[in-house]
Amino acid sequence: MKIHSYNNYKNNFAFGTTGRYYKNSNGDEFGTNSWLFREDLDWKQLAEYENKNFRNKTKVNIVQFASSDGSEAYTKIISLLENLPENDTEKFFPIKAYDIDEEVVNAARSGFINTCLSDRIKLQMNSDNYEKYFTPSNKTLDIKDDIKLQRPKTFKAGDILTKRVSFERADMYNILSSLNDRSDTILMCRNVLGYFENEKVEKFVKIVSNKLKQGSLFIIGEHDTINSFIDKYLKENKFLKILKNVYRKT
Numbered sequence: 001m002k003i004h005s006y007n008n009y010k011n012n013f014a015f016g017t018t019g020r021y022y023k024n025s026n027g028d029e030f031g032t033n034s035w036l037f038r039e040d041l042d043w044k045q046l047a048e049y050e051n052k053n054f055r056n057k058t059k060v061n062i063v064q065f066a067s068s069d070g071s072e073a074y075t076k077i078i079s080l081l082e083n084l085p086e087n088d089t090e091k092f093f094p095i096k097a098y099d100i101d102e103e104v105v106n107a108a109r110s111g112f113i114n115t116c117l118s119d120r121i122k123l124q125m126n127s128d129n130y131e132k133y134f135t136p137s138n139k140t141l142d143i144k145d146d147i148k149l150q151r152p153k154t155f156k157a158g159d160i161l162t163k164r165v166s167f168e169r170a171d172m173y174n175i176l177s178s179l180n181d182r183s184d185t186i187l188m189c190r191n192v193l194g195y196f197e198n199e200k201v202e203k204f205v206k207i208v209s210n211k212l213k214q215g216s217l218f219i220i221g222e223h224d225t226i227n228s229f230i231d232k233y234l235k236e237n238k239f240l241k242i243l244k245n246v247y248r249k250t
């Protein structure tokens with residue numbers, strides 16, 4: 001397990017919706033760092049690509065591993081709703097989101113989310129009117145051992161978001177083993193594999209490659225590409241890079 005990356009995060013990250021540090025049952029340290037419209041994807045371009053790629057499908061399954069406090073799921077929903085024709089969006093929902101950490105899963109399930117100034121700026125930049133999605137709340141959302149945000153505001157996610165996603169506590173390995181793809185899956189597994197040793201990343205990629213059929217998408221994050229050889233492993237295992245951090249099974 002690579003510890004160095006967490007220490008870097010700990011010292012540098014003072015923004016985002018969450019950044020809680022905890023040790024799992026093996027003693028490995030994890031961070032829940034996440035934020036809205038994380039810049040390691042072009043969310044608009046991705047939504048448009050997905051619409052084109054799955055145009056012949058009546059249902060598309062978005063499965064999200066390492067979903068943290070829900071900021072990534074909310075970003076995905078907003079970017080699909082904002083960028084696709086209304087008739088094309090519903091087949092992508094509900095998103096099935098999983099994280100192994102009970103604290104962040106409970107936070108996500110509460111429907112509340114902590115935001116800092118940069119989250120709110122990005123919401124403004126990426127939606128016509130973000131009050132459609134979130135309303136300010138006086139509630140304090142406490143996540144154990146979380147970072148202190150700059151200029152925090154807690155938001156309540158509206159039905160428009162919560163009805164389009166389910167949050168469940170689960171180990172991504174277990175969900176992956178029972179995944180049944182029919183060339184209709186978008187598997188988001190972002191900014192978690194980079195914390196593992198390369199050997200484990202390569203094994204995970206091989207399992208994903210066996211599970212996903214031609215045309216399905218596998219989406220990773222910048223933290224994964226910086227800290228592992230994941231791009232090489234994906235290309236060696238029948239994935240074609242389509243966009244930054246987005247791969248299509250061939």
Ligand SMILES: C[S@@+](CC[C@H](N)C(=O)[O-])C[C@H]1O[C@@H](n2cnc3c(N)ncnc32)[C@H](O)[C@@H]1O
Nearest residue numbers: 032033034066068099100101171172190191192
């Ligand atoms: C750095 S966060 C990434 C959050 C989000 N995907 C993003 O990119 O903004 C990593 C998350 O992975 C979760 N995680 C770690 N191991 C996991 C596992 N085996 N199964 C599911 N989630 C896991 C952690 O609890 C943490 O919330």
